[in-house]
Each structure stands twice: as C-alpha cells, then as structure tokens.
Amino acid sequence: MSNTYVIGFPRIGEQRELKFALEAYWAGKTDFSEVEKTASTLKTRHWQYQKDAGIDLISSNDFSLYDNMLDTAVLLGAIPQRFRGLEGEALYFGMARGTKDAVAMEMTKWFNTNYHYIVPELHPNDTYALNADKLIAEYKEAKAQGITTKINLIGPITFLGLSKRTDRGDTYELFGKILPLYEALLQQISTLDDHITVQIDEPIFVKDIEPKVLSLIKPCYETLCAVTDNVDIVVATYFEHATEAVKVLVHTPVWGIALDFLYGKKNFEVLDAIANSGKTLIAGVIDGRNIWKCDIDATVAQLEKIAKTVSKEKLIVSTSCSLLHTPFTLKYEEKLDSEIKNWLSYGVEKLDELSLVAKCFFGENLNAAEQAALEANRKANHSRRTSARIHDEAVQQRVANITKHQRDETYKTRIALQHELLGYKPLATTTIGSFPQTTEVRQARRDFKKGVIDEATYKEKMKAYIDECVACQERCGLEVLVHGEPERNDMVEYFGEQLKGYGFSQNGWVQSYGSRCVKPPFIYGDISRPKPMTVEWITYAQSKTEKVMKGMLTGPVTILNWSFVRDDLPRSEVSRQIAVAICDEVDDLQKAGIKIIQVDEAAFKEGYPLRSENIPEYERWAVRDFKLSVSSALPQTQIHTHMCYSEFNDIIRTIEAMDADVISIETARSGNELLKIFAEVGYKQEVGPGVYDIHSPRIPSVEEIVIQIHKLLEVLPKEQLWINPDCGLKTRKWEEVIPSLENMVKAVHIVREELGV
Numbered sequence: 001m002s003n004t005y006v007i008g009f010p011r012i013g014e015q016r017e018l019k020f021a022l023e024a025y026w027a028g029k030t031d032f033s034e035v036e037k038t039a040s041t042l043k044t045r046h047w048q049y050q051k052d053a054g055i056d057l058i059s060s061n062d063f064s065l066y067d068n069m070l071d072t073a074v075l076l077g078a079i080p081q082r083f084r085g086l087e088g089e090a091l092y093f094g095m096a097r098g099t100k101d102a103v104a105m106e107m108t109k110w111f112n113t114n115y116h117y118i119v120p121e122l123h124p125n126d127t128y129a130l131n132a133d134k135l136i137a138e139y140k141e142a143k144a145q146g147i148t149t150k151i152n153l154i155g156p157i158t159f160l161g162l163s164k165r166t167d168r169g170d171t172y173e174l175f176g177k178i179l180p181l182y183e184a185l186l187q188q189i190s191t192l193d194d195h196i197t198v199q200i201d202e203p204i205f206v207k208d209i210e211p212k213v214l215s216l217i218k219p220c221y222e223t224l225c226a227v228t229d230n231v232d233i234v235v236a237t238y239f240e241h242a243t244e245a246v247k248v249l250v251h252t253p254v255w256g257i258a259l260d261f262l263y264g265k266k267n268f269e270v271l272d273a274i275a276n277s278g279k280t281l282i283a284g285v286i287d288g289r290n291i292w293k294c295d296i297d298a299t300v301a302q303l304e305k306i307a308k309t310v311s312k313e314k315l316i317v318s319t320s321c322s323l324l325h326t327p328f329t330l331k332y333e334e335k336l337d338s339e340i341k342n343w344l345s346y347g348v349e350k351l352d353e354l355s356l357v358a359k360c361f362f363g364e365n366l367n368a369a370e371q372a373a374l375e376a377n378r379k380a381n382h383s384r385r386t387s388a389r390i391h392d393e394a395v396q397q398r399v400a401n402i403t404k405h406q407r408d409e410t411y412k413t414r415i416a417l418q419h420e421l422l423g424y425k426p427l428a429t430t431t432i433g434s435f436p437q438t439t440e441v442r443q444a445r446r447d448f449k450k451g452v453i454d455e456a457t458y459k460e461k462m463k464a465y466i467d468e469c470v471a472c473q474e475r476c477g478l479e480v481l482v483h484g485e486p487e488r489n490d491m492v493e494y495f496g497e498q499l500k501g502y503g504f505s506q507n508g509w510v511q512s513y514g515s516r517c518v519k520p521p522f523i524y525g526d527i528s529r530p531k532p533m534t535v536e537w538i539t540y541a542q543s544k545t546e547k548v549m550k551g552m553l554t555g556p557v558t559i560l561n562w563s564f565v566r567d568d569l570p571r572s573e574v575s576r577q578i579a580v581a582i583c584d585e586v587d588d589l590q591k592a593g594i595k596i597i598q599v600d601e602a603a604f605k606e607g608y609p610l611r612s613e614n615i616p617e618y619e620r621w622a623v624r625d626f627k628l629s630v631s632s633a634l635p636q637t638q639i640h641t642h643m644c645y646s647e648f649n650d651i652i653r654t655i656e657a658m659d660a661d662v663i664s665i666e667t668a669r670s671g672n673e674l675l676k677i678f679a680e681v682g683y684k685q686e687v688g689p690g691v692y693d694i695h696s697p698r699i700p701s702v703e704e705i706v707i708q709i710h711k712l713l714e715v716l717p718k719e720q721l722w723i724n725p726d727c728g729l730k731t732r733k734w735e736e737v738i739p740s741l742e743n744m745v746k747a748v749h750i751v752r753e754e755l756g757v
C-alpha cells in the first residue's frame with residue numbers, strides 16, 4: 001500500500017549545482033551538454049533520496065531547468081511571437097532571460113512564497129501544440145532507475161489563471177483551447193505504463209475563488225478523467241484551504257485530492273465531503289515552507305483527527321506543498337550551533353520525518369533506528385519548548401506590558417513642528433537609503449567577517465565610504481542626506497545579525513527564480529536588541545554634514561516577511577517583539593540628534609494573505625506593529641517609510657493608517673496613474689513618488705524628470721510632495737547615480753522656479 005507522498009522536491013541541488021551549471025553555460029564557458037549532465041545527476045540523486053526514505057509516491061516533472069510554469073508554456077506550445085524561430089535550449093532560456101532581440105517574459109511571485117515564476121503570454125489567435133518530450137523523458141529516466149513516479153503537471157485552470165493575455169482579454173476564455181491539449185497529454189501519458197498517477201497542481205483554488213473559475217472545475221476534471229482509465233488523477237492544492245473547489249471536485253471522477261492542513265486549517269471542514277465521496281485524501285502535514293523539525297507526536301495527532309472522518313485506508317501522508325520552498329539538507333551546516341541545529345529540518349530531513357510520521361500513524365512496527373529517531377524527535381521538541389535561548393522572560397514581560405502603542409500627537413501637530421524645525425521647501429529632495437555597493441565595500445565586509453581585517457580597519461573603510469557618499473550628495477545638491485548603507489549586505493540580514501533570537505544558516509539556500517537563490521535568516525527565539533544597531537554609523541554621517549541626515553531602519557513587518565519564522569508563536573507576536581526592538585532604535589537615534597528616521601516596509605504588501613477573509617487580521621497587526629515601532633518618535637522627529645511598489649489602490653486606507661509622516665513609493669514607470677489614489681482618498685501625509693526608475697542603468701535627463709514632476713503636480717500639491725528615486729541605489733554604479741541625482745536636483749530647481757518657490 002502507498003501511504004507516503006511528496007508533492008515535489010527542490011531541484012537546485014544541495015550545493016546549488018544546477019545554479020553553477022546554468023551560470024557557466026550562460027556565460028559561454030561550457031556547453032549545454034554540461035547542464036544536461038548536471039541535471040541528470042541531480043534528478044537521479046533526488047529520486048534516490050526519496051526512495052531511500054521510503055517515500056511511496058515520488059514525482060517526476062517537478063524538475064526544471066528554470067521554472068515549471070515556463071515548462072508548461074513550452075509543453076503547450078504557448079510560445080510568444082517574438083521568440084519564434086528559436087529552438088531547444090535557445091528558445092527555452094530566451095523566453096526566460098530574453099535575447100538580444102526579444103525581451104524576457106515577465107516574472108512574478110508564486111502565491112505568497114519567495115519563488116518567482118515566468119508568466120505565460122497567451123493570445124486568442126495563437127495556435128498551440130503539445131510537446132511532451134521533457135515530461136516523458138523524465139518519467140522514463142526515473143523508471144530506468146527503478147522508480148515508478150507520479151507525473152506532476154500544472155493544471156489547466158491554474159495555468160490560465162496565472163497567465164496573461166497580450167490583448168488584455170480574459171485568459172479563462174481560452175479554456176476551450178487549452179483543455180484538449182491536456183486531454184491529448186493524458187492520452188500520451190496513459191501509454192507510458194499499465195497504471196500511472198498524475199498530480200495536477202491547482203493552487204489557484206486556494207485564492208478567493210471567482211464563480212467563473214469554480215464553474216470550470218467540473219467540466220475540466222470530468223473531461224480529463226474520461227480520457228483513459230489507467231491514469232489516476234490527484235488534484236493538488238497548497239498554501240491555503242481549497243474548500244470551495246473540494247466541494248466540486250468530490251463530484252468529479254478524480255482519484256485523489258491533496259490538501260494543505262498546515263496553512264489551510266479550514267480544509268478540516270471538507271473532510272466529510274471527501275469521506276462521503278470515497279476519494280483518497282493526500283494530507284499535507286509535513287511543513288514544506290519552513291525549516292523546523294516537525295513534532296512527530298503532534299503531527300500524528302493531527303492525522304488521527306483527520307482519520308476520525310476519512311478512513312485510514314483512504315489516507316496518504318504528504319508534505320504540505322513542494323519542498324522547493326525549504327532549503328535542501330542540513331548536511332552542510334557545519335557552523336550552526338548544535339542546539340539550534342537540532343531544532344531544524346530541511347528538505348532531505350523532512351523526508352525521514354514524513355516516513356516516520358506515516359509509520360507511527362499507520363501503526364507499523366518501528367525498527368531500532370526508527371525508535372531512536374522518534375525519541376530524538378521528542379527530545380528536540382522538548383528542548384525547543386523549554387530552552388532559555390528561545391524563551392526570554394524579559395522580552396515577553398516587556399511586550400505584554402507595553403502601554404505606549406503609537407505616537408501621541410496627530411499628524412497635523414507633528415508636521416507643523418517638523419516644518420518649523422527642518423524648514424524644508426516644497427519638493428524636498430532625498431534618496432531611499434543605499435548608494436552603490438562597490439567591490440571594495442563588499443570585499444571589506446567579507447574580510448571583516450572572515451577576520452582578515454580587524455574592526456578598526458573595517459570601520460575606517462566604512463567611514464571613508466560614508467565621507468565620500470555624503471560629499472557626493474552635497475555636490476549633487478540633495479537636501480536630506482543618507483549615509484549610503486555600506487555596512488549592510490541586506491536590509492533584513494543586517495538587523496537580524498544584531499538581534500537576539502535570530503539565526504543564520506550556512507547553506508540554507510532556497511530557489512527564488514531561475515538560478516537565483518536566497519538564504520533567509522531565521523527567527524528561532526524571542527527577539528531583543530542587545531545594543532544600538534545603527535546609531536554609530538548614522539551619527540558619524542550626521543557629523544559630516546550641516547544638512548539633515550536621515551536614519552535608516554527596516555520595519556518589523558518586512559523583517560518578519562523576509563525571514564523563516566518560528567512556528568511556536570503566532571507571527572503577529574513575533575512581529576510585535578521586533579517592533580519593540582526597532583522602537584528602541586528609533587529612540588536612540590533621536591536622542592543622538594537624528595531628526596528624520598526612515599523605517600522601510602519594502603515587504604509590507606508581500607505579507608498579504610492569499611484569502612481576503614484573512615486580510616483584516618493581517619492589516620490589524622501589521623499596522624499595529626509599524627506604529628509601535630515608531631511610537632517612541634517625538635512629534636518633531638519626522639518618520640518616513642518606503643515601499644517598493646506603486647499599486648496602492650487596495651490598501652491605501654491601510655497605508656494611511658500606518659500614519660508615517662512621509663512615504664516614498666515606486667512610481668516612475670507608471671507616470672502619475674498610480675499616484676491618483678492618494679488624491680482620491682484625500683491622503684494627508686507627505687509622499688515621495690519615485691521620479692526615475694533605478695532598475696535600469698539609464699540616466700534620466702533633466703527634461704524628463706521635469707515632465708515627471710509636472711505629472712505628479714497634476715495629482716498632489718507641491719507642499720505634499722518629496723522628490724526622490726524609486727528605490728535604493730545599491731545595485732547601480734556611481735557613474736550612473738551621480739548624473740542621475742544631479743539631473744533630479746536640477747529638475748527640482750527648474751520646477752520650483754516655475755512655481756515661484
């Protein structure tokens with residue numbers, strides 16, 4: 001009997017082998033055959049890991065050289081016009097990364113993960129054609145290794161839901177055109193073996209589901225199930241509940257339904273419907289999105305709860321989602337503190353947990369090693385529940401006893417005081433924080449970390465950079481200056497490294513897109529700030545200028561959203577602890593004479609829940625904690641925030657409620673369109689809409705910035721506007737930054753003249 005199931009496995013390789021193979025090939029240093037060789041080694045290894053762990057249902061076609069959505073577009077022959085004429089790997093990587101004649105396809109976030117997929121482009125006049133070579137080859141590859149896999153596919157409804165139409169039409173109108181391709185595909189798959197399982201991923205079902213989409217489910221799965229009777233279809237969803245879709249799926253002939261019981265608690269409500277339908281339930285109970293060791297006993301208890309409704313014979317134990325979203329293996333974590341390491345579990349370790357959970361749940365006899373593993377798991381969980389490194393009484397007391405939750409004075413009172421003190425003109429110029437991260441700066445940080453240079457030398461180098469950065473801003477004529485952030489490798493990591501309760505892995509890479517990986521820090525315990533984190537740098541920078549130096553911090557919600565977060569405390573509680581630490585930093589900065597402090601919330605919008613039913617709760621604590629993080633600011637201390645996007649229509653009231661004195665946003669690419677919402681709702685606080693795009697090396701001319709400022713002035717009065725670039729400048733070169741900022745300042749002078757300022 002099959003009773004263990006993995007939704008999908010990471011592919012980048014435990015030492016990021018695929019990344020390095022791809023990048024060498026793209027750089028022209030190797031042939032494509034090298035990439036294929038690496039890919040084949042990795043697939044073989046990954047299948048073997050799963051087999052060794054005793055997983056019954058292992059996937060094929062979860063591997064990809066770049067992205068599974070891109071693979072699906074290629075599978076269906078959905079090739080945008082501009083790439084026609086290319087073939088094979090040139091076509092594939094051309095679509096992903098662009099060619100000299102054709103821009104790359106768009107990329108966007110995969111649900112609420114940090115993975116990014118390629119957005120397929122569809123047009124009603126296109127003709128599509130099936131090409132299942134990759135998928136078939138992979139199935140055969142595994143088979144040759146003695147493993148009969150289930151075949152993973154992205155489902156037609158999700159494929160359409162996540163694609164875009166180049167004529168701006170509704171992608172779901174193309175359902176009738178796409179479905180026959182899936183039928184033909186299942187037909188082909190059915191010839192591969194006597195009996196095959198196909199996992200069709202439909203994560204689109206976990207978002208707020210529109211009636212139009214809901215109405216497609218029945219025809220879709222009735223049609224696909226009718227193709228052949230030697231294929232069992234599993235419809236897989238993850239990241240949230242899919243209750244509406246499940247209620248329809250139970251009336252179709254699909255064989256199984258995979259649900260996430262960790263991030264979609266509401267799935268418990270449809271257990272009855274599943275039990276009545278007699279379908280197999282693939283129960284996602286092993287966390288595919290986090291790095292914590294599972295609690296075997298608690299997980300078995302969850303399964304027992306499910307088994308009260310769905311009989312054990314109809315239950316398969318699974319990961320909550322693909323393990324793509326978790327790092328690979330703990331094997332290479334040599335530097336992690338052993339106590340902390342003992343609380344962790346990455347992809348490979350999760351396979352063993354899954355297997356053990358299933359054995360316990362199905363009442364199989366444990367051998368000595370398994371018995372020992374179970375005992376070890378209990379010990380590790382006990383240590384996590386009790387360790388003083390996790391549970392800090394002082395932090396808990398402090399957070400529980402907070403009395404000041406926000407600034408006391410109204411915006412009106414504050415801004416009047418601030419203008420009096422700071423005396424800036426309308427259209428005040430500033431930047432978002434970082435300046436170019438040069439090779440020398442990166443080298444210095446690395447050398448200091450490795451102990452190659454001592455602290456004094458390191459500080460000297462950073463201060464020299466700050467000197468240069470301040471002088472440059474003065475030469476450009478900017479009005480509110482920044483120190484340039486040379487000491488920061490990353491806006492979250494920098495703070496994480498200084499906060500107690502934060503951990504860093506050596507090899508905890510997670511694929512972000514293509515060959516790119518990120519290594520998020522992790523919050524394991526109660527958060528506190530042993531000492532000031534930024535004061536020395538900012539006050540040093542302030543000492544170098546007569547102008548106002550803006551202090552630069554990362555906000556609590558962003559710190560949380562870009563980390564792996566402990567699962568033994570609600571996210572909102574963790575966020576609150578971070579907010580208290582930031583609040584202390586704000587206070588220290590203002591006591592040291594800093595008059596403007598920016599608290600970046602670049603990832604505020606990223607944290608939004610997938611389901612609108614959960615949005616009010618998220619907004620409640622996210623706003624609460626931003627306000628708490630700046631609650632120490634005196635009325636005359638000006639609080640800025642920055643967000644890296646421009647679409648505020650849905651969340652403008654929430655942004656307003658955050659009550660920052662000034663917000664800078666990204667608007668350069670959309671003219672003034674996206675700023676209009678601020679005027680429409682009568683937004684009172686000051687706004688710094690980016691006047692040029694920092695993502696490209698292009699230097700904007702004075703004229704075009706003047707035009708951009710005029711556009712902004714059509715929407716908001718000059719008194720309410722600040723002028724700044726879209727985002728930080730750290731990815732740019734000095735040669736680009738200097739003339740761009742000079743032009744920005746010149747443009748402001750021209751417009752001020754026109755306005756008689």
Ligand code: GLN
Pocket residue numbers: 432433434485491552600602642643644727728729730
């Ligand atoms: N202050 C940060 C910087 O300028 C903000 C980065 C961001 O918004 N992503 O780099």
Ligand code: ZN
Pocket residue numbers: 432602642643644726727728
């Ligand atoms: Zn930004």
